[in-house]
Amino acid sequence: MSFWFTVIRQVGRNLRMTWGSQIMTLLTVSLSVLIFAFFYLIYTNMLHFGDKLGNDLSLIVYLEEEPVPEMQQQLISKIKAFDDVEEIRFISRAQAYQRFASQLGKNQDVLNDIPKDFLPPSIEVVPMKNLRSLNQVKLFSAYLARLPGTTKVQYGQDWVERFYYFTKLLSIIVLLSGTLLILTTIFMVAYTIRLTILGRQAELELLKLVGATNNYIRTPFLLEGLFQGILGSSLGIASLFVLFQWIKLHFSGPGFLNLFEFSFFSPMVGLTIIGVSILLCTLGSYSTMQKFLRI
Template identity: 50%
Template sequence: MGLKSYFHLKQVGHNFRQNWPTQLMSLLTVTLSVLIFSFFLLIYLNVVNIGARLGDELRLVVYLDNEVEPALQPLISSKISTYAKADKILFVSRAEAFIRLQKQLEKEKDLLTDLGPEFLPPSIEVYPEKSFRNFTRLKEFSDFLATLPGAQKVQYGQEWLERFGYFTELLRVIVVLSGALLVLATGFMVSCTIRLTVVAKESELEILRLVGASNRYIQAPLFFEGILQGVLGSSLGLTLLYAIFIWTRTHLGGSTFLNQLEYTFLPFSVTAMIIGGTTLLCAWGSLLSIRKHMRI
């Protein structure tokens, strides 16, 4: 087994030397395809993570005409819970809202010196369970909360959530499209490279057959070649992505917006899957080409 692999790898090296411009083009295509796909995947995963983090802080605020009497609060909580389970329901009085505002204003709290809490409306803050945190269900929940007695208005950042949802959806489509590009470009390029190798080696393959080379002896190096293209191309693509990621973090790290995002690189399991998937794809491309173009 070891001896056979030695001869197959020797042939792979020979093929690379003999046909290096095509091999290089193929390698670059695989690298670029992996880079494009993993770039969008990285953005998508980070956006999803940010969405999840923001989701934890999601709440629906029901602004009321008047404060709810403490005796009525359990009744209203129970009414809300019958519609949708909530992690937490808070009744915020005018006074509590005023204290919050003072805290938020920090140094500018002097602005409130001559004002009392009367100008702020009392509210109910509802923190829905995770299962209720999709846009459609939130809208339904919001419509229900608007029917509560004394409810003036319900707010939960509808517009922002809607845009964020569309953005995530768009990213998902881009990831799927770049994934398709990866599959097509990689499969096609590797298949073409193997085809060109077969053509370039036609006379050599004829002589190999005449001296008794088995199908395995002839095909195995071409198959290994595909695998090598996959491993090298995907590793190179991911290394480039990591370099871009580090560069972005170093040079754009000062930006307030990016600092807030707390973005991370692809997890190890995902990078391993990309390398494994690309390698399988390239192996499949080379196998397809070998079967199609080599009649032994």
């Protein structure tokens, strides 16, 4: 018990001796965690939105004429020849008109002077979930465009492509911010511990001469890196949570952001980020001790 009491007192002394660099290290670790967690939070929410988008994805094949039952069976066979699909729905001109009228709601009267067969017949193809990558959807769309009687294939190409490219860009940003977190955390903690060691080198050598064990001398520096990891990462995650709640409070309601259902990290993800940050800070402290602590 007296060992840990003495060690913690030494940690407090080290923090007071280098309080300026300690604060800078704390802020750097917090900012690095905040940047990484911010982009990772956006990335995970975009993935969730992408899954939801994929569940609603369908390819609409517009036809020149309504296919007769025999032709429908041939088209179904040709579509399934590419790969299995979840559902194939044939939409007649009348059904397309009814859908359009229901979407107009109270404004249906604008269709009074328009023929009920002005909309083309179509086929709605819902692909399997394992066939919903961007490249596969493109290949499937090109295949459907070659079906007999097809005039056009739509699946919201421009929007879907932009979404997938944006998600890919986010993954690169998350990777870069994670690298930034690793480098800055290890470097800043190592630099701060180095200053502490150099400032107390003579005292540490004296402690060794009077019989202090290696564990007694090394443990305060390891705990110093550990505390930096705990405080810095917790502050970064807490800051992100406050920012997240502020955005939800001020941007809730009708609008573009309300189209997305954003959610914060699960407790397990938050604890994992904090745990990795603690490990990196401790690693930075340990690497500096191995290099500069000569006992």
